[in-house]
Amino acid sequence: MMVEDLLARLVAFPSVVGTPNGAIVTFIADYCRSHGATVAVLPGPEGDRCNLFATIGPxxxxxxxxxxxxxxxxxxxxxxxxxxxxxxxxxxxxxxRGTTDMKGFLACVLAALPKLATSDLSQPIHLAFSYDEEAGCRGVPHLIAALPHLCKTPVGAIIGEPSRMQAVRAHKGKAAVRLEVIGRSGHSSQPHLGLNAVHAMAGVIIQAVAYGELLAKGPFDRNFEPPYSSLQVGVIAGGQAVNIIPDRCTADIEVRAVSGTLPLTLLEPVKAHLEALQTKNFRTTWRELSAYPALSLAADSPLAHLLTELTGKEALAAVSYGTEAGLYQQAGIDAIICGPGDIGRAHRPEEYITVGELHACQQMIEALGARLSG
Structure with missing residues (x-):
């Protein structure tokens, strides 16, 4: 199948994050097996979602x-x-939806598979396709944990997130958490008899925002834009009606950390402010929604040199968005980002990719196969 036909098939699967993905996994697995790949379908703990791992070569x-x-x-x-x-x-x-982020890359890999399958590969090429990356890279840790049973430790991993086909050596790490404050309901005319969870959460948020402003003072990594770690309160929910004292309030907060900083450690002051509410008879909960480490690959690494040769472009030092690459590096596998499309088109209506970008990516993958042949 041509790359455009494969992209059309992949886009037709509404594989929205957090939903069952059996249909798209079955299609990709059957396609890979039809071209001689060894395929492992790896169910996740959710029970209705799977990772997929396929190998061509020794x-x-x-x-x-x-x-x-x-x-x-x-x-x-x-x-x-x-x-x-x-x-x-x-x-x-x-x-x-997904043309750029990132079914375009998947289509390019699958389109190159017939040529890879007929090559005399001296080293294998593995396809590692994950689920729920858009929920904070929830699926790929299970795939990475299974790698010792699936293959020898890989030399490197190319993560095909949209980068305009220019390799990227670094990205920020991220952690997201959900805070909950539980108070006591009552009539708004008698506020002294209740515990207003929204008011209590507002105090925590004010302190979190102030702390986020401190992060902007460093440490700095000038490869990133912005060059510092950041904090954002993204979602707040609480209350039933204006005349009812709200007994519950939740807030979702994320941090994005420059290299060398553990994302979850940046949230410790926020957690302390939340838990301090317990001294005022509120109950609180703290739940980690997602976390992944930063990526930092040396400019003189063999993988960076390889991608420069394959793309004809020098690797970019860093981007601020996150990927699964940091998790591969954390597992001891050199990783780099390189894929078709532009991140600016992702997560928005009228998402698109160009035919030229698809062909350039397919050619890069086939060039990798040629390099490993003979």
Whole structure:
């Protein structure tokens, strides 16, 4: 199948993050097996979602991973001019949810598979496709944990997130948490008889925002924009009606950390402020939603040199968005980002990728196969 046909098939699966993904996994597994790949479907603990790992070439040698995620963000925006789960062609552009982030890369890998399968590979090429990356890289840790049973430790991993086909050596780490304050309900005319959870959470948020402003004072890594760690309160929910004292309030907070800083440690002052409410008879909970480490690959690493040769472009030092690459590096596998599309088109209506970008990515993957042949 041609890369555009494969992209159309992949986009047609509404594999939204946090939902069952059996249909897309079955399609990819069957396609890979039809071209001689050894395939492992790896169910996650959720019970209705799976990672997929496939190998072309000698399994007893150390090779390279081509890594991507099968899930996409929801597509409920009104600005879509057509069905987001049906690929639409306009000139060189191909519109649809996930075209850039990141079913375009998956389609390129699958389109290159027939050529890889007929190559005399001296080292294997592995396909590692994960679930729920858009929920904070929840699926790939289970895949990485299974790697010792699936292959020899890979030489490197190429994570195909959209980077305009320019390799990227570093990204920030991230952690997201949900705070909950539980107070006591009552009539708003008698506030002294209740415990207002919204008011209590507001105090925690004010302190969290002030702490976030302190993060902007460093430490700095000038490879990033912005060059410092950041904190954001993204979601707040609480209360039933204006005349009822709210007994519950939740807030979702994330931090993005420069290299050398553990994301979860940045949230410790916020946790302390939350737990201090317990002295005022509130109950509190703290739940980690997601966390992944930063990526930092040396400019003189063999993997960076390889991607420069394959793409013809020098690797970019860093980006501020996050990927699964840091988790591969944490597991002892050198990792780098390189994929088709532009991150600026992701997570928005009218997401698209160009045919030229797809072809450039497929050619890069086939060039990797040629390099490993003979």
């Amino acid at each position: 399994r007893d040698k150390a090779g390279y991973i081509l890594s991507g995620h099968m899930d996409v963000v929801p597509a409920g925006e009104a600005e879509w001019s057509s069905d987001p789960f049906s690929l639409r062609a306009e000139g060189d552009r191909r519109y649809g």
